[in-house]
Amino acid sequence: MSVRDQLVRWRYHWHNATRFARDHPHSALVRLSGLGIMVFAAIYFVLPLYWLFSAAFKAPRTIDYPPSLIPEAISFENFVTIATETQFVGQYMINSVLVSTGAVVIVLVLATPAGYAFSRYDIKYKQYLMVAILFVQMIPFLAMIIPLYRIFSVVGLLDTLFVITLLSAANTTPVATWLIKGYFDTVPDGLEEAARVGGASRFQAFRVIVPLAKPALGAVALYAFVGAWNQFIIPLTFISSQSKWVFPVALYEFISLRGVVNWGLLGAASLIAMLPVLVLFVVFQRQFVAGLKGTEFKG
Amino acid sequence: MSTIRLDHVTKRFAEVTAVDDVHFEIEDGELLVLVGPSGCGKTTLLRTIAGLETPTEGDVSLGDRRVTDVPARKRDVALVFQSFALFPHMTVRENISFNLRMQDNLAGDEIDERVVETAEMLDIEELLDRAISELSGGQKQRVSLGRAIVTNPAAFMLDEPLANLDANLRDQMETEIVRLQKRLDITTVHVTHNQSEAMTMGDRIAVMNDGQIQQIGDPEEVFYEPANRFIAEFIGSPTMNLLSATHSRGTGIEIDGADGHMLTIPVTVTAPRSRVTVGCRPEHVVVEHGRVSGSEWLTDEVAFTEFHGASKYLFLEPEGLDQIVVHVDSNSDYEQGDLVSVRFSPAEVHVFDAESGQRIEADVPDDAERSSEPVER
Numbered sequence: 204m205s206v207r208d209q210l211v212r213w214r215y216h217w218h219n220a221t222r223f224a225r226d227h228p229h230s231a232l233v234r235l236s237g238l239g240i241m242v243f244a245a246i247y248f249v250l251p252l253y254w255l256f257s258a259a260f261k262a263p264r265t266i267d268y269p270p271s272l273i274p275e276a277i278s279f280e281n282f283v284t285i286a287t288e289t290q291f292v293g294q295y296m297i298n299s300v301l302v303s304t305g306a307v308v309i310v311l312v313l314a315t316p317a318g319y320a321f322s323r324y325d326i327k328y329k330q331y332l333m334v335a336i337l338f339v340q341m342i343p344f345l346a347m348i349i350p351l352y353r354i355f356s357v358v359g360l361l362d363t364l365f366v367i368t369l370l371s372a373a374n375t376t377p378v379a380t381w382l383i384k385g386y387f388d389t390v391p392d393g394l395e396e397a398a399r400v401g402g403a404s405r406f407q408a409f410r411v412i413v414p415l416a417k418p419a420l421g422a423v424a425l426y427a428f429v430g431a432w433n434q435f436i437i438p439l440t441f442i443s444s445q446s447k448w449v450f451p452v453a454l455y456e457f458i459s460l461r462g463v464v465n466w467g468l469l470g471a472a473s474l475i476a477m478l479p480v481l482v483l484f485v486v487f488q489r490q491f492v493a494g495l496k497g498t499e500f501k502g
Numbered sequence: 503m504s505t506i507r508l509d510h511v512t513k514r515f516a517e518v519t520a521v522d523d524v525h526f527e528i529e530d531g532e533l534l535v536l537v538g539p540s541g542c543g544k545t546t547l548l549r550t551i552a553g554l555e556t557p558t559e560g561d562v563s564l565g566d567r568r569v570t571d572v573p574a575r576k577r578d579v580a581l582v583f584q585s586f587a588l589f590p591h592m593t594v595r596e597n598i599s600f601n602l603r604m605q606d607n608l609a610g611d612e613i614d615e616r617v618v619e620t621a622e623m624l625d626i627e628e629l630l631d632r633a634i635s636e637l638s639g640g641q642k643q644r645v646s647l648g649r650a651i652v653t654n655p656a657a658f659m660l661d662e663p664l665a666n667l668d669a670n671l672r673d674q675m676e677t678e679i680v681r682l683q684k685r686l687d688i689t690t691v692h693v694t695h696n697q698s699e700a701m702t703m704g705d706r707i708a709v710m711n712d713g714q715i716q717q718i719g720d721p722e723e724v725f726y727e728p729a730n731r732f733i734a735e736f737i738g739s740p741t742m743n744l745l746s747a748t749h750s751r752g753t754g755i756e757i758d759g760a761d762g763h764m765l766t767i768p769v770t771v772t773a774p775r776s777r778v779t780v781g782c783r784p785e786h787v788v789v790e791h792g793r794v795s796g797s798e799w800l801t802d803e804v805a806f807t808e809f810h811g812a813s814k815y816l817f818l819e820p821e822g823l824d825q826i827v828v829h830v831d832s833n834s835d836y837e838q839g840d841l842v843s844v845r846f847s848p849a850e851v852h853v854f855d856a857e858s859g860q861r862i863e864a865d866v867p868d869d870a871e872r873s874s875e876p877v878e879r
Contacts, residue, residue, distance in 0.1 A: 393585050393587035394587050396554050397581065397589075399574045399575050400553070400577075400579065400580065401601035401649065402575045407604065
């Protein structure tokens, strides 16, 4: 699109907006304040991140307070330090990926059949069960830490990556079940009925239908992955050996152990920790939204 | 191939009785059309036969086998859905072969062969490798038919398969389904709410309302001898003229005319009822220009006309009476505003009990001519 076209387009939108404001001043005001809130929220979230990342690209020991927003020279020294002197790009990353992938697998294996069953079967007290599942998630996690610690110490799972995977999956499964149930609700019953009349058992019919829920499964997988990736309290409490650290715990070290916060290193490390999730979101954003919305099927 | 027997089948959902004591048999190789208004229970009945619903009471048998508790997949019944219900993530070939692939005992070659054979029969062999989303409505319907017939099922259930198609395509598919059914000689139940589709396609028609079968018979029987007022109104287009009337043994049936005088139909009924509903199809209303004297004639202005190609309908709205529709040839010179006289042909008048709506057999005077003979019951 040429610059001219772009200008024409802007002019059109501007005219459209002013005409709308003239004709419906009330709704225009509502929209404008909505827009204002969103801009404010964006600045609120983006600014600290931007500051942290700009710190990452500054040469070490050049960050002052108040911070300068635009770095004078781009330097990758912080990243080199992180990569060479810490386990960030090595063990921690492997741990984080293992934990998150494991959580995704567990959540999908549990929530897919559960969501399907809630969507398709006439279960007694279905509504209560559905709400009960959500209630589980409403219990503050901190209240369960000590009992969980006792349980895992008895079972002998303390200081293993599996604990983080398990707890994170347990944390995500309720919402995942709801999401998948909601998505299956938008898939017409006729498809399984066609499969069943055609000779498929209930389970085979389920297997035929599952690929249709891909957008929802994708959204749930992303949600579970990010949920596990960001776990902080769980690994901090249940993990003691440094070789089993995951990213958030490792990031915490930049603040606590060295006394002074090394903003440059923290920024660089945060960026590395965020990158995989950021990439996933950018790549799968459309599918993520589609999975949350549900679809209209035309069979 | 087999007969389908429904033995006092009742299906209740919580408070609602969807199918109420349905009891009849569908013969081997027959095409039975289940017709009725929306929500009359016809689809539920079909799903009960297919095994997607279990009857609350009664039994379903296929051939000699009682299948009431047999799951759908073991019944050897194929079902075509109104929504087509094709698997959107599979190709046409995968869709058609689905039912075959669900049977464990078939080799890949044989499946391929039968899919191609079926596709040729439905004239869709060039679509086999397409995705479902690339097909038009009619093509989807063919694929859906193909998926159903490929296994050579014992019975074939069609749940309003033409409802999602446009009018021209529907006519074409009607013919095609009948031809396919005759060629395969397969016992078929076709559900529709479209009475003209029912009459075109069915070997027999079962009219349903409120979960009950109102009448089963061949199309002519249902058309010419509707068992009750509901069927009289439901079957035929435009609908039958229905007027409330009084009956006395002496004079026959009298309808209170507009200008005070009675419109008489010289027909007596066997049972001595006084209040009746009298029905006459638009095709059987006799019409003349101008005013014709005689107690059998009703004179009124044509309120408006409707042109339907080969035929034309005159709408009369006599004072104090319901609308009367008259069928005439489209080249006849009746126009809106013309003064016409009409008379109900006594031989083709239907009499119903005013309260129960049940048909009452009429004694037609011997001299009354009949334009079409009812078919033997």
